[in-house]
Amino acid sequence: MDYAIEINNISKQYKGFLLDKINLNIPKGSIVGLVGENGAGKSTLINLILGISKPTEGNINVLDCSNTSKEFTDTKQNIGVVLDSPCYPEAINVKQINNIMVLTYKNWDKEVFFEYIKKFKLPLDKKFKDFSKGMQMKLSLAVALSHKATLLVMDEPTSGLDPFAREEIVENFIDFTRDENNTIFISSHIISDLEKACDYIAYIHNGKLMLFEEKDAMFEKYGILKLSKKELETLPEDAIISKKENNFGFEVFVYRQRVNRGFTFEHASLEDIVINCIKLNK
């Protein structure tokens, strides 16, 4: 399998925080969602991938190029970046950003950029500082999508956006990966956004990678059962991940394959799966 990003044994030590020996390979042509609580290490990992910060140990290859090599500057021509906070100078407007990016990216496509600007209904002459958070994110996304990148690396691109804006942005991610050479690595704590778009989910907790699985495999692996107390007693102990008592009995989050036949599973959402994995790790 070809990988767009290969993260090998990467560690980063800060005062009071350790991103601990992460190994993660992102297959080309996929959308991989990185989830985790605030402070789990998502942004740190994204900064390490992009070369914004340097690892304490380990190495990262992005699009078959080491991100510490000189050649990585050229490789960045093929990477679209959206960071978690606004990153353009306050005084500049959309037209000026286009002028800067024409000189930045060899494959900058002015027409595609202004198509996105039109699609996202962004004003051309308004200063960046006067944009709402949603407009700022859309502008960052328009830039990331307008230079024929084959890899998008995005840190919380949907945070702070209203549901309509999030839906619109997620649709653009899906459009982007219609080309099977294109890959997206996206961090978010809005798990429902990832459920719509992602092929794989990586879950990071306290600087450790706890889980990296295909989304569909996760749905096959985990399920929810609604049971009476009597039915609950028949379940094998090792099948139960968590249980919650309510007025009608118990809602039990289980490993599907460890449960005896005869039970009817309810669909566990990605959010259910991630939250229960967090509980399991706590």
Add this chain to the structure above:
Amino acid sequence: MKALLLKDVYTLKFNIIILGFMLALFAVMNPGIEIAINYGLLMVSIMAINSFSHDEKSKWNNYSIALPYGDNKLVLSKYALALALIVAGSIAHFVISLISLTIRGIDINLELRYIEVAIVVIFSIIATTISIPIFTKTSNEKGISILAIMMSIIAVAFSAFAEKFGNEIIEFLSGKYFIPITIFALAILFVISFNISMYLFKQRNKIS
């Protein structure tokens, strides 16, 4: 690098216009404003450090590393911006001085005007080579304090030096070796400053 310079020009456009307006105003003011014009040129020249504060505020610092510029160009662009501002400021200073003298009916002594501009340019370049490494390393408030202290030390040292060797300095300024020696010394200063900035830039990313 053109992209980075263009970004800084867009960012500093407002500051440049305001300062240009102030310099123009000085030109038509009463006698004794030469110091203000010289100060204005110095301000134009060290305006490059303002771009650091804009970069930090907008988090462009991090974003620009993820774009295809390379560390060298990110650092070099700040020096290029400073030099461009010094050139633009010198021309503006020269023109404004001439206008000012003409309006006030004072004899235009071109040689004196050249020396005046040259001295401020030298100071501006020294200020640039000191300020860029400082602002590459540290945050703005801290950077401004460190820069103020360093410039004060240089000013005091220069005054003491000028007091002791005043006549020799005037002889040197009018001598034939002044221009090549000064250019050589400033070039060396620039190379040293650039290398320090590169080192500090890499260190900053290592610990971030």
